[in-house]
Every structure is written in C-alpha cells, then in structure tokens.
Amino acid sequence: MxxxxxxxxxxxxxxxxxxxxxxIIAGHVAVLAAVMSAKMDLPRRILDRPLVVTSIRVPxxxxxxxxxxxxHTPMPVTAVDPQTWAPPKHVDTGPVxxxxxxxIDTGSLGGGxxxxxxxxxxxxxxxxxxxxxxxxxxxxxxxxxxxxxxxTEEEAVLSxxxxxxxxxRVTAVDPVGRADPAFLAAARRHLLAHWRYRPxxxxxxxxxxxxxxxxxxxxxx
Numbered sequence: 001m002x003x004x005x006x007x008x009x010x011x012x013x014x015x016x017x018x019x020x021x022x023x024i025i026a027g028h029v030a031v032l033a034a035v036m037s038a039k040m041d042l043p044r045r046i047l048d049r050p051l052v053v054t055s056i057r058v059p060x061x062x063x064x065x066x067x068x069x070x071x072h073t074p075m076p077v078t079a080v081d082p083q084t085w086a087p088p089k090h091v092d093t094g095p096v097x098x099x100x101x102x103x104i105d106t107g108s109l110g111g112g113x114x115x116x117x118x119x120x121x122x123x124x125x126x127x128x129x130x131x132x133x134x135x136x137x138x139x140x141x142x143x144x145x146x147x148x149x150x151x152t153e154e155e156a157v158l159s160x161x162x163x164x165x166x167x168x169r170v171t172a173v174d175p176v177g178r179a180d181p182a183f184l185a186a187a188r189r190h191l192l193a194h195w196r197y198r199p200x201x202x203x204x205x206x207x208x209x210x211x212x213x214x215x216x217x218x219x220x221x
Contacts, residue, residue: 132164132197132209143190145217146182156183156217160191166206168197176212183217 149156158179163172173188200209 127203130201132168132200132211134195135168135198136195140194143187143215143217145219146186148182149217150219153219154180155219156180158183158187158215158217159212160187160215161210161212162191162195163208163210164197164199165208166199168199170195170197186217187215 156179159176160179161172161174161176162170163174165171170191173184173191175184197211199206201207
C-alpha cells in the first residue's frame with residue numbers, strides 16, 4: 001500500500017494568474033461606480049418632473065337625524081247613492097223686513113249705559129237710463145222751406161219738443177213757446193216722416209221718451 005501511494009500520480013498545483021485577478025477587481029469597481037452614479041442621478045430626475053396634485057372631493061357626512069318626508073294618507077271618499085240623495089227643501093221665510101234700531105244694554109257687559117245699533121236699510125237700486133240718440137242721416141235733417149216765407153224772405157228759430165216711441169219714431173212735435181204756424185207745419189210734417197232716433201232705454205229696455213230741439217229756418221246768403 002505504501003508503495004502505491006508513493007507512486008500514485010499527483011495533480012499538478014495550479015498557479016494563480018495575477019492579470020486575471022486584477023481584471024476581476026477592476027470589473028467589480030466599475031459595476032460599483034455605475035450603481036453609485038445611478039443612485040445619485042435618480043433623485044435629480046424625480047425633482048426635474050412637474051409635481052401634479054389631484055384634489056379629491058370628500059362628500060359631506062350625512063346629517064345626524066335625517067328628516068323623513070311626511071306621507072299623506074288620502075281620506076276615504078264616500079259615494080252618494082243617486083237614488084237615495086235628494087236636494088234640500090227650500091224654506092220660504094217670507095219677505096225680509098228691514099231691521100229697526102236695536103238697543104243693547106252694555107251694563108251687563110261691564111260698561112255703563114246702552115249702545116244703539118242704527119237701523120239697516122237695504123241698498124236702493126237706481127235704474128240705468130239712456131236718452132234718445134239721433135240716427136237720421138244729415139241729408140234728411142232740413143225740412144223744406146215754406147213757399148210763402150220764401151217770397152217774404154222770412155226766417156225763424158223754433159224750439160220743439162219731440163215725443164219718441166220705443167221704436168225710435170217721432171210721434172209728436174209740439175212747440176215750446178211761440179212759433180209761426182207756417183214754419184211749425186213744415187217742420188212737423190218733415191220730422192214725423194223722416195226723423196228717426198235710437199230709442200231711450202232703462203236697464204237695457206227701450207222706452208218712450210221726449211227731447212227738445214232747436215230748428216232754424218235760414219235763407220242762404
């Protein structure tokens with residue numbers, strides 16, 4: 001056994017290469033320098049970027065005691081049977097008499113003497129009246145001049161009272177004061193035949209009325 005061990009082949013010892021070791025050390029130093037440079041440059045890039053701030057709206061908290069809306073319950077409606085319903089009977093109390101003066105003893109109410117309430121009178125209705133309105137065309141207003149007065153060239157001014165019926169027709173022509181018979185006759189014939197009025201009215205109802213006019217007989221100069 002000893003002889004074999006002495007004669008057994010030995011693995012040759014490997015010598016370390018100094019150049020290889022230096023290359024490995026230089027590589028580690030370069031990697032470490034690159035890492036340190038990257039760490040120093042990272043904050044500068046972060047600071048160069050613009051800062052963006054986003055506001056987030058927070059909803060308000062709910063009220064402590066929320067008010068609940070009131071719910072209105074509809075009231076039940078009772079239908080009326082048309083066969084059993086009847087309108088209320090009218091009670092005739094007769095004509096209403098106006099109230100006379102009333103005396104109230106104020107002594108029982110804590111005052112002295114008596115208070116008198118004045119008599120109540122219902123409002124009085126006054127009818128709305130409208131007088132007659134002339135509806136004759138202007139071309140038919142002038143009566144013909146009496147022929148006898150043309151020869152003497154006489155003129156006249158007549159004051160006449162006209163009676164107008166509910167249809168607006170002139171039914172009577174009467175002088176107010178003195179009037180020449182010839183002029184009065186000419187005026188009466190013409191007014192009864194041609195003059196028309198819108199009749200007078202009382203509360204919208206046509207009525208008989210009268211009016212006074214002034215009629216002039218004048219010659220053209």
